[in-house]
Amino acid sequence: MNESRPPVPAENRTSASGLRVGIIGCGAIAINHLDAYNRHEDAFVANCMDTDPDRASTFAREHGIPAWTTDTGELLSAVDVVSVCTPHPTHEALVLQAARAGVDVLCEKPLAIDVQSAERMVNACREAGIHLGAVFQRRFWPAAQRIRAALDADALGSPILARAEVLLHRDASYYTATPWRGKWESDGGGVLMTQAIHYVDLLQWYLGDVDWVMATADTFKHGDYIEVEDTLAATLRFTSGAIAQFTASTALTPALGQRLSITGSHGATVSLLEYPEGTSAVNEVWTVPGHEAFTHPAAVLDDVALPEINASLAPFHALQVADFVHAVRQGTEPAVTGEDALRSLHTMTAMYASMRSGQPERPGGGTQPVVPTEPVREVSR
Numbered sequence: 388m389n390e391s392r393p394p395v396p397a398e399n400r401t402s403a404s405g406l407r408v409g410i411i412g413c414g415a416i417a418i419n420h421l422d423a424y425n426r427h428e429d430a431f432v433a434n435c436m437d438t439d440p441d442r443a444s445t446f447a448r449e450h451g452i453p454a455w456t457t458d459t460g461e462l463l464s465a466v467d468v469v470s471v472c473t474p475h476p477t478h479e480a481l482v483l484q485a486a487r488a489g490v491d492v493l494c495e496k497p498l499a500i501d502v503q504s505a506e507r508m509v510n511a512c513r514e515a516g517i518h519l520g521a522v523f524q525r526r527f528w529p530a531a532q533r534i535r536a537a538l539d540a541d542a543l544g545s546p547i548l549a550r551a552e553v554l555l556h557r558d559a560s561y562y563t564a565t566p567w568r569g570k571w572e573s574d575g576g577g578v579l580m581t582q583a584i585h586y587v588d589l590l591q592w593y594l595g596d597v598d599w600v601m602a603t604a605d606t607f608k609h610g611d612y613i614e615v616e617d618t619l620a621a622t623l624r625f626t627s628g629a630i631a632q633f634t635a636s637t638a639l640t641p642a643l644g645q646r647l648s649i650t651g652s653h654g655a656t657v658s659l660l661e662y663p664e665g666t667s668a669v670n671e672v673w674t675v676p677g678h679e680a681f682t683h684p685a686a687v688l689d690d691v692a693l694p695e696i697n698a699s700l701a702p703f704h705a706l707q708v709a710d711f712v713h714a715v716r717q718g719t720e721p722a723v724t725g726e727d728a729l730r731s732l733h734t735m736t737a738m739y740a741s742m743r744s745g746q747p748e749r750p751g752g753g754t755q756p757v758v759p760t761e762p763v764r765e766v767s768r
């Protein structure tokens with residue numbers, strides 16, 4: 388606690404003017420959460436917390452947040468809802484503390500870097516009767532929702548084939564300027580755990596549970612300063628029988644964007660393209676009879692800086708925050724639950740297990756943790 392921190396004004400301690408929100412972790416993505424709540428008529432950010440007092444105080448001052456602290460317990464006693472925006476391995480302790488305090492939690496992806504940790508989080512929130520939402524804001528793109536609606540309307544038949552490509556650019560400073568990035572212990576993985584996770588989530592939202600995966604990976608571009616994979620290719624077989632091909636890399640210059648396409652048993656294909664990274668996707672290919680279209684965005688061959696990417700994501704954080712506030716108010720399930728995040732984590736854990744074993748692996752089938760004992764690049768050669 389900081390003595391010079393202004394107290395929460397009395398009028399802000401009631402929920403009459405909206406849910407009182409606390410933001411934990413005042414780094415790069417926190418601003419998307421702040422803007423989203425502040426745009427919502429039924430919520431306002433009452434407090435923020437960071438283990439670094441300079442970050443907490445600066446964030447509070449720059450954004451007119453009435454109180455800040457370095458003490459999680461103090462924050463939790465003053466709010467109804469928290470957004471957890473800290474590095475992945477810290478999520479569990481913070482979510483468990485929120486559950487004990489009875490505070491609803493919207494947690495940034497990945498929920499955790501290992502399945503056991505994510506299970507403890509999901510179970511603790513269920514037992515405490517609080518909402519646990521996991522941020523996968525790409526589900527809120529109109530283009531992503533249109534694919535979900537097409538599947539619901541059986542416009543494609545059963546999905547038989549999917550392709551996901553996450554073809555990104557990151558420079559060295561992305562990893563070296565933020566000490567927790569690029570390490571197994573603190574990042575939990577590379578391009579799969581941090582960037583492509585959104586596309587694992589989308590694939591499973593569309594195609595359901597994964598039966599087995601076969602994956603291989605390497606560290607081609609960033610190996611001088613990261614331990615984790617920067618490039619991977621995988622095949623996924625779903626319990627429905629559908630097959631997906633998945634490729635991801637942060638080694639491209641320039642980036643070529645992120646694509647997902649699904650072909651159904653009727654023969655039609657629907658797809659989305661996120662290009663440049665962070666911008667709302669477009670439905671690039673749509674061959675459903677009577678609705679055929681091909682839409683490609685104008686070429687942008689310059690790579691986009693990370694703050695710009697995060698800013699482009701903000702409208703979709705806003706939609707997910709609005710959904711979460713609605714769920715808290717109505718006592719309903721949020722659109723993306725902790726269980727959803729656990730499902731994609733199971734799949735990614737199997738992908739990492741396959742990179743190490745060179746064998747197909749089933750989600751939930753192994754006991755190996757996400758953090759391998761050997762770097763993926765050594766066993767995948």
Ligand SMILES: NC(=O)c1ccc[n+]([C@@H]2O[C@H](COP(=O)([O-])OP(=O)(O)OC[C@H]3O[C@@H](n4cnc5c(N)ncnc54)[C@H](O)[C@@H]3O)[C@@H](O)[C@H]2O)c1
Binds near residue numbers: 414439474496565
């Ligand atoms: N949904 C998305 O598209 C998206 C985009 C970017 C980041 N993220 C996720 O958001 C999380 C944070 O990423 P970032 O880029 O904002 O990181 P960051 O390093 O910029 O900020 C993290 C902040 O958390 C603080 N912190 C660390 N441990 C803490 C603790 N135990 N309690 C309180 N504060 C603590 C740090 O001091 C720092 O200010 C990550 O899990 C990341 O995967 C999601």
